[in-house]
Amino acid sequence: xxxxxxxxVGAFFLVLTxxxxxxxxxxxxxxxxxxxxxxxxxxxxxxxxxHYNPAVTVAASMAGKLExxxxxxxxxxxxxxxxxxxxxxxLLAGDFFVPAPGVGVPPATVLLAEALFTFALVIVxxxxxxxxxxEGNSYYGLAIGFTVMVAGFAVGDVSGGVLNPSxxxxxxxxxxxxxxxxxxxxxGIWLYWVGPVAGGMLAxxxxxxxxxxx
Numbered sequence: 334x335x336x337x338x339x340x341x342v343g344a345f346f347l348v349l350t351x352x353x354x355x356x357x358x359x360x361x362x363x364x365x366x367x368x369x370x371x372x373x374x375x376x377x378x379x380x381x382x383x384h385y386n387p388a389v390t391v392a393a394s395m396a397g398k399l400e401x402x403x404x405x406x407x408x409x410x411x412x413x414x415x416x417x418x419x420x421x422x423x424l425l426a427g428d429f430f431v432p433a434p435g436v437g438v439p440p441a442t443v444l445l446a447e448a449l450f451t452f453a454l455v456i457v458x459x460x461x462x463x464x465x466x467x468e469g470n471s472y473y474g475l476a477i478g479f480t481v482m483v484a485g486f487a488v489g490d491v492s493g494g495v496l497n498p499s500x501x502x503x504x505x506x507x508x509x510x511x512x513x514x515x516x517x518x519x520x521g522i523w524l525y526w527v528g529p530v531a532g533g534m535l536a537x538x539x540x541x542x543x544x545x546x547x
Contacts, residue, residue: 336403337410339377343385344414345421346373348503352422352430363485363494371478378462378473385411386497387526388533392455395537398463408499415503420511422504429508432493432501433521440524446492447528448535450484454496455536464544492528501525 350369354362370385377383382399384390390407393399399407422430434443457480461473485494495501501522508514 336381337406339381339383340385340407340410341414341417343373343377343381343383344411344499344503345418347385347497348415348418348500349421351432351500352418352504353426355430355432356422356426356428363482363489366485367478367480367482369478370481371474374462374474374477381407382462383477384458385414385499386454386529387411387499388451388497388529389455389458391530392459392533392537393463395534396459396463396540398459411499412502412506415499416506416510417503419504419507423507423511429504429511431504431508432495432525434492434524435490438491443492443524444528444531446488447495447525448532450480450488450494451496451529451532452536452539454480454484455533456540459536459540460543492524495525496529496532498526498529 347366347370351362351366353359354365359365373385374383377385382393384393384399384407387408390399390404390411394401394404419429422428434440454477457476461467461470461476467473481494481496484496488494502525505522
């Protein structure tokens with residue numbers, strides 16, 4: 334239960350921060366997102382691995398870093414945390430938040446941006462937070478948080494810099510629960526599942542190749 338509660342809490346505060354900074358149009362939103370993820374990674378790394386992200390969970394399982402029996406409960410915990418955060422954003426900021434691509438950005442570009450930077454995020458996670466060769470390091474939270482921050486600045490205006498299916502699914506489900514409508518977001522949510530999960534799977538494959546050579 335501790336693992337699942339940790340995944341819920343980490344996903345909640347990540348999505349809460351992303352949502353509040355987006356609704357309030359905070360200029361340094363990527364810095365806030367990277368910083369809260371860093372804090373939550375340090376909070377939960379020793380308990381659940383601090384995934385807070387379905388793409389990371391799937392990749393960790395592929396890389397042999399998470400038993401398959403945990404994958405489903407992790408995903409449910411992450412999405413539940415994100416859904417709860419979506420409702421909290423509505424209460425605190427007066428609006429719902431659902432990530433979306435930049436105006437006029439085609440789906441193929443969104444998929445590429447999400448896949449590339451999720452690849453970067455996941456391969457960093459696997460090396461700094463799961464690899465026996467870096468075990469006991471004190472920088473893993475910084476590396477993971479900074480990767481998300483960089484992605485936000487680099488492709489935030491392209492794809493939204495989401496890198497995390499729960500960040501899209503949770504707030505959309507929150508709107509659905511509260512209003513009975515997804516606000517038109519359902520049609521684009523697949524971009525934030527296919528892109529990040531594909532990037533994460535490629536990162537898991539690359540990590541396994543690096544381990545073989547290392």
